[in-house]
Amino acid sequence: MNVLSFINDKRVRDWFYQIALIVLLVGLTVFFVRNASENMVKAGIASGFDFLWRTSGIEVPFVLTGYTQSDDIFALFWVGVANTMLVTVIAIALATLLGFAIGIARLSSHWLLSTIAGAYIEFVRNIPLLFFVLFWYFGVIAALPQPRQSISLFGVAFLNNRGITIPLPDAPGNFRWAALVILVSWVGYWLASAWARKRKERTGQDAPLLAIGLGLIVVVPALAIAWASLATRWDIPVLRGFNYRGGFVVIPEFVALLAALVTYTAGFIAEIVRGGIESVAKGQSEAASALGLRPGRILSLVVIPQALRVMTPPLTNQYLNVLKNSSFGAAIAYPDVVSLFMGSALNNTGQAIEIIAMTLAVYLVIGLAVSALMNWYNARIALVTR
């Protein structure tokens, strides 16, 4: 093997380009980081991540992590990350449900239903998200009554323009047991359905899966929660002075941001659902119909499973958009990672480069996790040709 054939070898050249690109990228990164840090030293700006261990001193109205204002800035960072993830996960779930409902309504043969769904989709697609956020916040939530005129929900929860104050258990121990029971019963259902599927393949007999599912998924958890609720002492909110004291407050910023993300994203998901369903060849549902299946069964057994394959990649995009759009919460003081870390912490410490890099990393990591999950799902439902 002489030198010339070595150079002309495609594999060798491919490797060469790959390595050259990596060296170039690493070199550029090193250059920019060094340049920035040298300039910061020259300008007298402190750099590095030591600021993370300073006391934050910032009060956050919506905390899931047990943070208090005497904790350090790193703890504040996690409060922001948790709040971003909370609103993202719930918004994705609700937007998917609403989006499917609207998408299927759009295809309905019922004229009014289909027209309303179509109008909704057109409306959503032509209005900026910021409008939704401000509409829900200032238009809907701010129109709720002042604390003294709160709407009482069974005398234990109170709705006003400061949010929904709900009772909080004094000791969460019983709820941990209830959660364990729920988990066990769900795993039980999963095992039962796997066994039922195998049995059907073997014998062709249907198992009473509906009854088992009802029991394990609904009744057992409901009983567990009811038991935990009755066995726990509750911290019930009472009106004192300006507002209700005690309990847990679901802040209006969370509700407004969630509502905006769900109503906005559902419009796009509806279009993906419509496109996915329309991409399934008409012959499929005709064939199913010829076998005597009813329209509902055709949709759930024949059309949607095939449509899901088309829908998954664009759905992934929408889910990533929800994650990114959750940063719009900063416009209405929802304490997400952008608002708390890139807003309050950055202003207090002035460590712009470090804080922006960490915030970018948060979105990158969560985003890649969402993509990975969706890619795994996509591979699982992909058409397996035998």
Add this chain to the structure above:
Amino acid sequence: MTIRILGAAVLLAAGASVAQAQQLAPSPTLDAVKARGNLECGVHLGLPGFSFANDKGEWSGLDVDYCKALAAAVFGDANKVKYTPTSVQQRWPILQSGQVDVLSRNSTITFSRNATLGLNFQGINFYEGQTFIVRKSAGVKDAAGLDGASVCVAAGSTEEKNAADWFRERNLKTTITNFQKNDDAIAAYDAGRCDAYTAGVGALAGQRAKLKNPDEHVILTQPISNDPQGPVTRWGDERWQLIVRWVLNGTIAAEMLGVTSKNVDEMKANSKNTEVRRLLGAEGGFGAMMGLSNDWMYNAIKQVGNYGESYERTVGMGSPLKLERGQNQLWTKGGLLFTPPFQ
């Protein structure tokens, strides 16, 4: 021949060293400002009384007046300023990165900003105390009466931390909601989201006008903090810092010495007071020591006025804000304002 050459060389060397002695320390910022032909001044997005642009885009206010005085000192023309409105979030990076030459924007001087952000604070043009605006109907007399209230505030401001600390130290339970901009925070307060909004007393006086019914609200008189504010520069370039500091000192000194925009010509021509004469460039050559013309403060006072004139016009009794001089009065009249001598 040799002697003459030697003599010439000696003379040349002497001349060169004299020239060297007259050369000022380099000031990249001043050179850049002069080459550009205008001053770049970072100001507040819009705070009536401090920095506010009218519908013709003309800026006015106490902080804006400082920019004008500085431009008048450098160029002899108070209008050679380009204003860059900055939010709470942008203000430091905009100054650090050199987009503005000086920041004059209602920002509190704090230790950690001074120590870690590469910033220098060049004196105080406004002593401010943080307080709260509440609805009259709430019947609150002082900040302690806000127990249980929810408070709107601009995120990352000194007010955010001050308020959290103040309530925690007194074991009072408040909820603090942090908005990205002052305007968003006060809009949420106005919409009923919060029981109170907190900011400096000067800012509150200006922002009160933005509320739907200003008369239904009251500003609590007792402040919970002391927030001195003044022009800010980057680290390095000591000569530019000197100019920024002494233009501010000059406007305060002018008030102490009784020099106003009305009598400045007469004072320059006839005053026997040597400090007045040095301030206005009639003697001493003080401007040239910093690389400016000697009538630097004459121009600033003639075109913008002394500190007291500026205060009355922008935030004082001659303005809609109607703030008392209070701490911002000269020390000789019971306030805190003071300037080292022009000597």
